[in-house]
Amino acid sequence: MEGDPRGRVYPGTVSDRTAAKKRRQRAPLPKASWPTRDEARASRLFSPLRVGAFETRTRTWVPAMVPWRATKEGFVTPEVLEWYGRFADGRPGVLVVEATGIRDVPSGPLLRIGDDRFLPGLRELVRTVQERSQGQTRLLIQVIDFLAIRRRPEREAYLRRFLRVREGHFEALAGRASADRLPSTEEELRAALVGLDDDSLREVLDEREWEDLTRGYRERVTDLHLPHVRALPRVLPGLFARAAGRAREAGFDGVELHYAHAYTMASFLSRLNRRDDGYGGSPEERVRLPREVFEEVRREVGSDFTVGCRFLGHEAISGGSEADEAAFFGETFARAGMDFLSVSKGGKFEDAKAPRVGRAIYPYTGPSGLECMPTVHLDLRGPIARNLPLSAHIRRRVRSAGFETPVVGCGGINSFSVAESALQYGECDLVAAARQSLADPDWFLKMELGRGEEVRRCIYTNYCEGLDQKHVEVTCQLWDRDFSDGEDATLRKSRDGKRRLEPPRWSHDDAP
Ligand SMILES: Cc1cc2nc3c(=O)[nH]c(=O)nc-3n(C[C@H](O)[C@H](O)[C@H](O)COP(=O)(O)O)c2cc1C
Numbered sequence: 001m002e003g004d005p006r007g008r009v010y011p012g013t014v015s016d017r018t019a020a021k022k023r024r025q026r027a028p029l030p031k032a033s034w035p036t037r038d039e040a041r042a043s044r045l046f047s048p049l050r051v052g053a054f055e056t057r058t059r060t061w062v063p064a065m066v067p068w069r070a071t072k073e074g075f076v077t078p079e080v081l082e083w084y085g086r087f088a089d090g091r092p093g094v095l096v097v098e099a100t101g102i103r104d105v106p107s108g109p110l111l112r113i114g115d116d117r118f119l120p121g122l123r124e125l126v127r128t129v130q131e132r133s134q135g136q137t138r139l140l141i142q143v144i145d146f147l148a149i150r151r152r153p154e155r156e157a158y159l160r161r162f163l164r165v166r167e168g169h170f171e172a173l174a175g176r177a178s179a180d181r182l183p184s185t186e187e188e189l190r191a192a193l194v195g196l197d198d199d200s201l202r203e204v205l206d207e208r209e210w211e212d213l214t215r216g217y218r219e220r221v222t223d224l225h226l227p228h229v230r231a232l233p234r235v236l237p238g239l240f241a242r243a244a245g246r247a248r249e250a251g252f253d254g255v256e257l258h259y260a261h262a263y264t265m266a267s268f269l270s271r272l273n274r275r276d277d278g279y280g281g282s283p284e285e286r287v288r289l290p291r292e293v294f295e296e297v298r299r300e301v302g303s304d305f306t307v308g309c310r311f312l313g314h315e316a317i318s319g320g321s322e323a324d325e326a327a328f329f330g331e332t333f334a335r336a337g338m339d340f341l342s343v344s345k346g347g348k349f350e351d352a353k354a355p356r357v358g359r360a361i362y363p364y365t366g367p368s369g370l371e372c373m374p375t376v377h378l379d380l381r382g383p384i385a386r387n388l389p390l391s392a393h394i395r396r397r398v399r400s401a402g403f404e405t406p407v408v409g410c411g412g413i414n415s416f417s418v419a420e421s422a423l424q425y426g427e428c429d430l431v432a433a434a435r436q437s438l439a440d441p442d443w444f445l446k447m448e449l450g451r452g453e454e455v456r457r458c459i460y461t462n463y464c465e466g467l468d469q470k471h472v473e474v475t476c477q478l479w480d481r482d483f484s485d486g487e488d489a490t491l492r493k494s495r496d497g498k499r500r501l502e503p504p505r506w507s508h509d510d511a512p
């Protein structure tokens with residue numbers, strides 16, 4: 001977002017010029033036409049669908065979005081309850097709770113489900129959504145595993161403390177420096193490295209060490225020299241299964257296994273996964289662990305609990321998996337008995353921007369991140385319905401293999417016509433909208449009641465994603481400084497007190 005968060009820019013300033021440049025590049029957002037109440041009633045979008053063990057009242061879906069509102073130990077807070085309660089007010093058919101960690105390890109203010117002590121808070125979350133949606137929204141929780149990642153270190157701290165010195169460093173330096181200045185001890189070598197300029201240092205460090213220095217250390221599923229990474233195929237099925245069991249115990253309607261974006265399971269599916277232990281290499285080997293995880297989850301929760309996954313229709317990185325492999329994965333998951341397939345795109349570490357020193361790399365800052373949460377500045381094609389060809393491709397493959405597994409499409413859906421035509425043309429069976437639902441959590445209900453003109457439409461400039469990147473409470477620029485509803489005194493606000501954390505209320509008397 002240019003200028004201040006309200007979109008204002010000041011004449012003659014750098015942000016004014018940048019904003020003008022960007023305005024020229026901005027993809028147009030089509031005008032919306034909205035259905036009458038009768039048209040909505042007759043639409044596919046507002047018709048029911050069976051998704052495994054439950055029937056959803058409509059084909060509307062709010063996908064997972066991390067709002068940064070949990071405690072730093074991963075517990076549900078009043079702010080978490082309000083966040084999901086507010087989405088439930090708009091009565092989507094399905095609401096998916098943010099990526100929730102399956103391990104019992106500290107992971108900052110992200111929800112966790114890796115131990116029974118998290119159950120009371122999660123139960124309350126389920127109760128809140130049931131009450132606020134009047135029992136009309138089915139609630140899933142997205143369960144995630146991720147590997148270690150560290151902040152980008154100071155150059156000197158890295159070279160003096162973190163770098164593991166090896167013979168190759170001495171040899172590389174010997175190839176560069178004159179013999180009388182060659183270091184003979186580890187300490188001298190570290191001091192010599194500190195004294196090198198970046199170009200010379202790059203020649204001495206190997207690719208991975210250079211990356212650790214300039215992007216921060218990040219584990220990969222291919223780090224088979226690390227015992228805990230080698231053990232992932234043995235450990236993860238049980239961890240996911242126990243997390244899913246807890247979700248069932250807490251009263252959720254189902255779980256979404258997070259197999260997308262930059263995290264462990266997506267890395268197993270990735271074409272970059274060249275593990276040589278039967279869990280990497282060919283598409284069959286790469287899909288093996290995700291399939292085994294699902295099978296263990298199914299054993300744990302039984303067949304009367306909805307289990308599906310979110311995975312990538314395209315990794316959108318160089319050398320990554322593409323649409324045909326994704327279609328094969330989709331068919332494999334359908335054959336294994338998954339209850340839904342939710343399709344996303346990109347969001348990888350490999351092409352993310354290097355973080356500033358002291359910050360961790362964030363997987364939505366590079367080209368693949370922009371494909372995951374496309375903006376109007378991306379190109380002239382813009383964000384609208386951008387990723388639906390991927391869900392369409394996967395759905396075709398799943399159907400031609402004889403499975404009716406519902407497919408969830410997502411990416412730039414912010415109007416009735418786009419949502420309804422995606423369903424009519426078989427691009428997906430359920431329509432997911434993340435940022436549009438953040439911009440206006442009542443938008444599905446407004447359409448259903450024939451009051452679409454009142455929808456606050458997302459403008460896809462990713463102010464919200466910028467907050468996510470900074471790990472501060474996510475809000476929307478279209479409402480977070482609007483205090484005109486007179487609720488100021490009772491409103492929860494961001495830590496700096498400037499932003500409201502809850503979208504303004506919308507009043508209506510009608511029941512759908
Ligand atoms: C603030 C924010 C947090 C997100 N967190 C998650 C997440 O936890 N899990 C996930 O699968 N996707 C996450 N996403 C991606 C969205 O679910 C969605 O795929 C993406 O925003 C594209 O859909 P849209 O165009 O409707 O916004 C997040 C998106 C945003 C904006």
Ligand code: SF4
Nearest residue numbers: 458459462464476477
């Ligand atoms: S949800 Fe709000 S902040 Fe995010 S892209 Fe849409 S309009 Fe911008």
